[in-house]
Amino acid sequence: MTSIDVRNLTKEHGGRRAVDRLTFRVRPGRVTGFLGPNGAGKSTTLRLVLGLERPTAGTATIGGHPYPRLREPLRRVGALLDAGAAHGSRTARDHLLALAASNRLPARRVDAVLAETGLAPVARRRVRTYSLGMRQRLGIAAALLGDPEVVLLDEPANGLDPEGIVWIRALLRRLAAEGRTVLVSSHLMGETAAFADHLLILGRGRLLADTPVREFIHARVRPHVRVRTTDPAALGALLARHGLDASRDEDGTWTVRHARVDDLGRLMSEAGVPVLELSAREATLEEAYLDLTAAEAEFTAQPQET
Amino acid sequence: MSFVPALHAEWIKIRTLRPLLGALAAVLVATVAFSALATADTDGTDPLFSVFFGINFGQIAAIAFGTTAVASEFRGGALRLTLSAVPDRGRWFAAKAAAIALPALAVGLLTGFVTLLVGRAALGASAPGWSDGVRGAVGCGLHLTLMALFAAGLAAVLRSAVATLSVLIPFLLIVSFVVGDLSGSAADFLPDRAGQVALHSTWDGALGPWSGLAVSALWAAAALAAGGWSVRRRDA
Numbered sequence: 140m141t142s143i144d145v146r147n148l149t150k151e152h153g154g155r156r157a158v159d160r161l162t163f164r165v166r167p168g169r170v171t172g173f174l175g176p177n178g179a180g181k182s183t184t185l186r187l188v189l190g191l192e193r194p195t196a197g198t199a200t201i202g203g204h205p206y207p208r209l210r211e212p213l214r215r216v217g218a219l220l221d222a223g224a225a226h227g228s229r230t231a232r233d234h235l236l237a238l239a240a241s242n243r244l245p246a247r248r249v250d251a252v253l254a255e256t257g258l259a260p261v262a263r264r265r266v267r268t269y270s271l272g273m274r275q276r277l278g279i280a281a282a283l284l285g286d287p288e289v290v291l292l293d294e295p296a297n298g299l300d301p302e303g304i305v306w307i308r309a310l311l312r313r314l315a316a317e318g319r320t321v322l323v324s325s326h327l328m329g330e331t332a333a334f335a336d337h338l339l340i341l342g343r344g345r346l347l348a349d350t351p352v353r354e355f356i357h358a359r360v361r362p363h364v365r366v367r368t369t370d371p372a373a374l375g376a377l378l379a380r381h382g383l384d385a386s387r388d389e390d391g392t393w394t395v396r397h398a399r400v401d402d403l404g405r406l407m408s409e410a411g412v413p414v415l416e417l418s419a420r421e422a423t424l425e426e427a428y429l430d431l432t433a434a435e436a437e438f439t440a441q442p443q444e445t
Numbered sequence: 446m447s448f449v450p451a452l453h454a455e456w457i458k459i460r461t462l463r464p465l466l467g468a469l470a471a472v473l474v475a476t477v478a479f480s481a482l483a484t485a486d487t488d489g490t491d492p493l494f495s496v497f498f499g500i501n502f503g504q505i506a507a508i509a510f511g512t513t514a515v516a517s518e519f520r521g522g523a524l525r526l527t528l529s530a531v532p533d534r535g536r537w538f539a540a541k542a543a544a545i546a547l548p549a550l551a552v553g554l555l556t557g558f559v560t561l562l563v564g565r566a567a568l569g570a571s572a573p574g575w576s577d578g579v580r581g582a583v584g585c586g587l588h589l590t591l592m593a594l595f596a597a598g599l600a601a602v603l604r605s606a607v608a609t610l611s612v613l614i615p616f617l618l619i620v621s622f623v624v625g626d627l628s629g630s631a632a633d634f635l636p637d638r639a640g641q642v643a644l645h646s647t648w649d650g651a652l653g654p655w656s657g658l659a660v661s662a663l664w665a666a667a668a669l670a671a672g673g674w675s676v677r678r679r680d681a
Contacts, residue, residue: 189529192680207532211450218529221522226462233461241454241530281526 141202141215141288141320142166143188148197150183150344157183159344160197165322167288170315172335172352173324174428180344181324182220185293189218201289213242213285219278219292227267231258231277234266235284244285252280257306271298279307289320296330308334332356332424340431347431352424359430360422364403366393367416377410392416448540451531455544459514468510469548472589473556476503480560484567493573493581496564497644500585501617503556504592504637507549508613511593514545515672516606524681538601538673545597546590553589557582577646580654584643587658591665595636598668602675633657636664 143165150158158180165171173181186192188199190207201209201216209215225234235249253259256276266274275298282290292311296304311334315321325331331338338355340348348355368374374393378385383403385395395403400419407414459465479499487495518524518541531537561582565572573581600609617637632638633650642648642657652660 186525186681189525190532191525191528206529209532212532213530216529220525220529223521224523224526226458226517226520226523228463229458229461233457237454237457237461238526238530240457241450241527243450 143199143201143289143291143320143322144203145184145188145199146197148184148187148199149195150180150187150192151195152183156344158187158194161341161344161346162197163339163346163349165320165339166337167320168315168318169336170311170321170323170334171337171339172331173322173339173341174328174331174335175324175326175341175347177326179326179341181326181341182293183344184341185218185220185291185322185324188291189216189220191220211242211285213238213244213287215285215287216289216291217282217285217287218290219275219282219295221293222271222274222278222297224281225266225274225277228265230263230265231269231280232262234277235281238281239284242285248284248286252283255283256280272300272303275299276303279310287319290314290322292321292323294324294326296325296327304330328423328425328428338424340428342432355431356422356424356427359427361397362399362422363394363396363420364398364400365416365418365420366395366403366407366414367391368393368407369413369415373410373412374407377406377412381406394420448536451536451540452543454530455537455540456547458517459544459548462513462517464513465510468506468513469552471506472503472510472549472552473559475506476500476556476585476589477560477563479503481563481567484564487568487571489571491646492568492571493577493646494644495568496573496578497557497560497581497585499560500588500641500644503585504589505614505617507553507589507593508596508617509610510549511545511596512600512606512609512613515541515597515600516604516609519600519604528681534677535673538669538676542594542597542669545593549593550586550590554583554586556589557585560585573646581644584640584654584658588637588640588643588661591640591658591661592637594665595661595668598665598670598672601672602668604675634660636661639664 145161145163148158148161149156161184175181187194188206190205206212232249232253236246239246239249253262256279258273258276258280266277275295279295282292295307299307311321311323332352335352338348338350338352339346366374371391378395383395383398385393387393400417404417476499479502480497483498484495518527528534528537561578565578596609596613600606603609633652639652639657640661642652643654
């Protein structure tokens, strides 16, 4: 089983800390979402893990070894960093053949990953003619070339069409189910929630959270219930009588916090308040994330000049 | 892991990039064509260089070849993908240099001998002898290879084809042409002047044909060492 271990990893770019004392472990058998706004240090972290940049301090290892020590690393680790890495004047197949040759991978692996990423029909076309989504697929094909135990993908959903997004979700789920270690960076909450089991959240180079997705959302956002009625006055009175924290939105819908559909439905039925709509609203990763970053801002915000 | 897989990968990259094949073809075509034109207007004082005059143009194509082969790694994050496959940067850069040198030498030697045959046919009685001619042809192949490697090393330092060609082309066209006429000076030791001594029937500077090529080789080695150092030291 191959984990990625990052310890106290720090990288300064011209005095600014792009990555600040990161410590985490990415475990096999699940998809770990690497989440944070643009510029939070996600890509820098991935480059440090791959030995492409030298850390100012700290270490990053894969299966206990620094990446540059791996023999034929594509057989152990596959990475998508830049969708633009393939030269526009080369065909996708030639691009992958060169990469395969460097790690003594057979040409049949090239054809296998081209088929897997849906690029087989265009494999002999120049990459210059590809859409961003196709280049992204080519980058993913390169990452899968050596059938690696560890897969690192930087913003893989960028530029993919809706069909491609469904495909990448299924691919990530399958890779994790096969017991691989999968780390996927994204700045899109909804997207990450759709495929990740576990989250690493980064803000300004620092680790803000290292937690299962479900737990993270439930700990941060309380569930609430949406109610719509033909008799707002009666509903308002009912909610007030039971001391429920509720507010009325502009469109006439009520939002009741810290309540459950089961309880509220019974109450309204007993009070004879007509129900047009009664639904539990699932908390989203986005809300949990905003709650986290708001809390973080309180600690990190510097007093502004007045 | 041995050196061969990295070399194999770099060779595939070179043979699958049309601009690089175009540059190699241009080495041959430019050298032969401009040499043939030059033989029509020769005063007979330096028959060997009359035959190989076109190398001034062919070496520009050789420089474009070496530059493009390296600079293509510095666009769109290509180098990051390359180094994630071959993390030993020293080995990777050596493989890249070898993958540039081998086709450049093959095309350079072919260019040398084709130019020689064309030149001998064009000059007739005033043509250089075979021993001078073969020395010129081999020197032509070596010189073109060394120029490609010199450019490759510089491109790894500057990390850009535009920057590299902006330095080298004006240097070759202006500095070397102008200063190069002042024979017997330090200009003899400039990389393109030194290597081209091998293409002259006579020489009066400090450098002879082989010592001149050796000086060119030192320039190429210095550029490659600087390029290798830059690739190893800097973040990709």
